[in-house]
Amino acid sequence: MIPGPFTYHRPRSLAEAVTLCAAHPDDGRALAGGHSLVPMMKLRLATPDHLIDLGAIAELRGVRREGGAWLIGATTTQAALIADAGLAAAIPILRETALQVADPQVRSCGTLGGNLANGDPGNDMPALMMCLGASYLLAGTNGEREVRAENFYQGAYVTALAPGEILTAVRIPEPPPGHGHAYEKLKRKIGDYATAAAAVVLTLAGGRIATCAIGLTNVAPTPLLAEDAALALIGQRPEPAVFAEAARRAEAIAEPTADGRGPADYRRRMAGVMVRRALARAAARAA
Ligand SMILES: Cc1cc2nc3c(=O)[nH]c(=O)nc-3n(C[C@H](O)[C@H](O)[C@H](O)COP(=O)(O)OP(=O)(O)OC[C@H]3O[C@@H](n4cnc5c(N)ncnc54)[C@H](O)[C@@H]3O)c2cc1C
Secondary structure, rough: OOOOOOEOOOOOOOOHHHHHHHHHOOOOOEEEOOOOOHHHHHHHOOOOOOOEEEOOOHHHEEEEEOOOEEEOOOOOOOHHHOOOOHHHHHHHHHHHHHHOOOOOHHHHOOEEHHHHHOOOOOOHHHHHHHOOOOEEEEOOOOOOEEEHHHHHHEEEEEEOOOOOOEEEEEEEEEOOOOOOOEEEEEEOOOOOOOOOEEEEEEEEEEEEEEEEEEEEOOOOOEEEOOOOHHHHOOOOOOHHHHHHHHHHHHHHHHOOOOOEEEHHHHHHHHHHHHHHHHHHHHHHHHH
16 A cells, blocks of 8 residues: 655646656656556556656646637646536536546546556547547657547557657537437446446538537546447437437447446446437437
8 A cells, every 4th residue: 555665756737747757767657646656656556766747847837828729738627627617618628527426525636648648548538639639749869749539549558648748738629509419328336447338429401410429438448439320310300219229339339348337248238328318318419
């Protein structure tokens, strides 16, 4: 329960943090809210020699609109996302999902960037970012690059972050006005990770589904974009039989493992149930 020894760094600027992370690509770790990393350190599953705290870097925090997109700084907490009225009006599914992350105490410290960079398949935000077509801004000594959320996750806890690189912000294109949305999460109790969860964003035109994206949480080693399931909906009326076919296709790509939340087959079936519920709620909300 006691972490190994480490040197604590508190850089004041992104440039300073990038230099520190680059100096310790293998034995250093960025620290954001600490709600995933510190428990791992206490269990000695992570033993960094250098901890680079991003908390004092003002440029990594905050929410702003730029062009047709929203830029959210990596160290913006889930609580700050929930409290941002402009963001909630433009991308309501973000607030809906953030409210399902853990509990108020965790959300007051846990950051969006930490949730996305950790690569934990149980985290709720990555599948949502895929569903929203978001991309991640990464900074390292070789400069900046932007990686789409759907290309970022490579395996459980394995991401496209290069050693020493920092996630600085997330760019989310604003969904069109009148879009429908829903995040459905099955969990055993408040504060639990998902048994299975689904994010849906869709638009209707002339009573038919015009666009749709579906993301799945915690039913595979990485978050999943259920593209084939979404394809089945395009041009269709939002009806239960159509949702059932999409759910069937979503279940087909799920690869959950058995854990305390249930056997693999149950969790796969629950992924389908979450997709059906999210589609029905999103369609009912769409103008
Ligand atoms: C009791 C409990 C319940 C929880 N339940 C849920 C839940 O239901 N859903 C959910 O989604 N999450 C849940 N979490 C996880 C929580 O949301 C974490 O806070 C979050 O996943 C990590 O964010 P953090 O800011 O705490 O990151 P940290 O713990 O500080 O960092 C996590 C990892 O990401 C890296 N990292 C952090 N920021 C950056 C960055 N900017 N650039 C590069 N690397 C970075 C760190 O080096 C570390 O490896 C729970 C946590 C707890 C303790």
